[in-house]
Amino acid sequence: MNWGMIGAGVVMGIAAIGSAIGIGIAGQGAIGAWKRCYLNNKPAPFLLVVFAGAPLTQTIYGFLLMNTMRTSTADPLFLFGLGIACGLSMCMSAVAQGKAGAAGSDALAETGKGFAQYIMVVGLCETIALFSMVFGMIVC
Numbered sequence: 001m002n003w004g005m006i007g008a009g010v011v012m013g014i015a016a017i018g019s020a021i022g023i024g025i026a027g028q029g030a031i032g033a034w035k036r037c038y039l040n041n042k043p044a045p046f047l048l049v050v051f052a053g054a055p056l057t058q059t060i061y062g063f064l065l066m067n068t069m070r071t072s073t074a075d076p077l078f079l080f081g082l083g084i085a086c087g088l089s090m091c092m093s094a095v096a097q098g099k100a101g102a103a104g105s106d107a108l109a110e111t112g113k114g115f116a117q118y119i120m121v122v123g124l125c126e127t128i129a130l131f132s133m134v135f136g137m138i139v140c
Contacts, residue, residue: 004076007083008069011136014084015062015129018091022055022098029102033109045108047115051101054122055094061133062090065140072140079140086136093129100125 030048037044065086069079104118 002076004069004072004074004079007076007080008066009083010080011069011083011087011090012059012062012066014087015065015090015094016059018094019055019057019059021091022058022094022096022101023052025095025098026055026101026105027052029105033105037109042109045112047108048105050119051105051108051122054101054126055097057126058090058094058097058129061129062087065133065136068137068140074140082136082139086132089132090129093125093127093132096125096128097122 030052033048034044036042066083069083072079074082100118100121104115104122108115108118
């Protein structure tokens with residue numbers, strides 16, 4: 001059994017699970033915010049789609065790291081551990097993004113202001129996944 005290849009697959013899978021959870025959380029926030037806009041006869045900001053879709057990028061990061069791991073000559077058990085650790089950090093980054101995106105959707109729909117500040121917080125959550133991917137690629 002090649003533990004390194006299992007680790008490469010795991011990083012992609014766990015990151016994608018996080019993306020799905022994060023999109024679900026952010027999507028609920030966006031839908032609820034749109035509903036309130038419609039009920040109050042306010043314009044429903046299309047920008048809420050940005051918040052809802054932000055956690056999708058962790059799947060891409062997991063895919064990129066997976067491809068680097070597939071061609072690595074590092075110790076297979078190290079790659080297995082790296083796949084689990086990086087996959088989990090990407091997963092949690094996506095979940096955090098989803099929560100921040102849901103809050104950003106609520107705030108933007110309510111006030112019509114602050115998009116730049118809200119998206120910065122979502123971007124900070126994104127940074128964890130980016131660091132995990134890049135540092136993982138470096139050590140491969």
